[in-house]
Amino acid sequence: MAIQALIFDFDGLLMDTEATLLDSWQWEWRQHGLELDTSGFFAEHGGDVSESRYTALARAVGSGFDRPASHSRRMAYREKIHTTLGLIDGIGPWLAAAQRRGLRLAVASSSPATWVRPNLARTGDLARFDVLACGDEVDRHKPDPAVYRLALSRLGVPPEEAVAFEDSPHGVVAAQAAGLRCVAIPNGFTARDRYAHADVLLDRAAGVALEEVLARLPGGASAGGASAGGASAGGASAGGASAGGAGRSSSRA
Template identity: 35%
Template sequence: MKVDALIFDLDGTLADTEEGHRLAFNLAFERYRLGWTWSADEYRGLLKTTGGKERLGAYITQLPVSEVERSRLLAQVPGIHAEKTKFYSSVVNDGAIPLRHGVARLIEEARAAGCRLALASATTAVNVDALLISNLGKRGPDLFSVVACGDQVAHKKPAPDIYQLALRRLDLPSSRAVAFEDSANGLSAAVAAGFWTVVTPTYWTEDSDFSAAGLVLPGLGDPAHPLEGEPGRALRSAPWLTFNELLERAGETKPSLANQALH
């Protein structure tokens, strides 16, 4: 299998951002005097809905309030989310959300091999740029040939729209790229678009079903942060996922006929 591009999800995959998002939501709720506070356990459940505005809408829909009040709250969703984004960007700009171990290493290995990089994320372009610049410097956004964001498609994950958009912009079939995800919704989107997918769960997603993934690891790993039990448990060549092993493993599994039919 020839791999010409790696396509990464952002939240949870490039960086474990969800605690930053949760805190930013709670600060926005305070600013709007809503009296809501999302605990870590509650937010873990809310993450089943992809997209911040969609998550807010789903939360409001199940609140025990009158229909008039529900309509008023739903009308405030864009403003609440915009306020939340300001708080989140401030946290990221302060350098409080690092990339997960091994992400920067694999990016550099892929680029050295001439492989293009892309992002397929439900988050906003502002959040993408903030995280990349904070961790990779001003060159961060330029490392990615394509950045596909959730507000650019009709349907968010688990629908495959965001990955299909990334493929169109890369001008590649899914058989020439590998997707990286951390959640069940993300995996469903990637598989529906025909990708062989690597999943690296976090606390927020670790209890999900990832049986459709090509490879599931606790992280990508690097020499300073080797993966426990590797090589031997899931990897073959090193205690971190190398670009060469990624090519080898992706080449061993062909997309299913059902997935090929999507393209």
């Protein structure tokens, strides 16, 4: 069956917000003369784990820890280093190729829409997406498939006509549990052997044509939708998150 839509994770897949997140926490620990133990930093699920991180920092600092000041300082630092962050290399050409072929585009993220939408708007990429489905709209985060099911519902396509793109093992599990085939591009913080369950495993997006990626899916795949030069996959609906639409949300804070 021809592919009609592509669904992308946000944090670590569309943008390398994972790196700015880790950087900001390491920086904040150093403000107290401490070094963050980065082992196990990234949770094995979607959702916000910032409170547990602040608890760990407070324990290390002691009674003098000022959590509001710490949070304000860290977020200001992260915003500063984040302002120049764009799409990960190779993702832009994939989105353009999908649009030329009339494929619909969606984001399925465990992060809230208040994180996903402004970041995509800042780089001028929000209008490329027909649908946003985000973590503040579902009760359970990845590896639960809820956010992917929401994206599929808003796209109006069955899972066999869509392909997911993920950077984390639990994201791959979520996509496949929703019935999607999944292309994985491992993030820099997780061992490659954790992605054996992915349908296609890539080192990076850069230098690989979208057509080649889709052709490697089990059973092969053809891109459906309009022909090149046909209807764009973008449009005003993305700015409104497709009828009220709202990755890991640990990457937003």
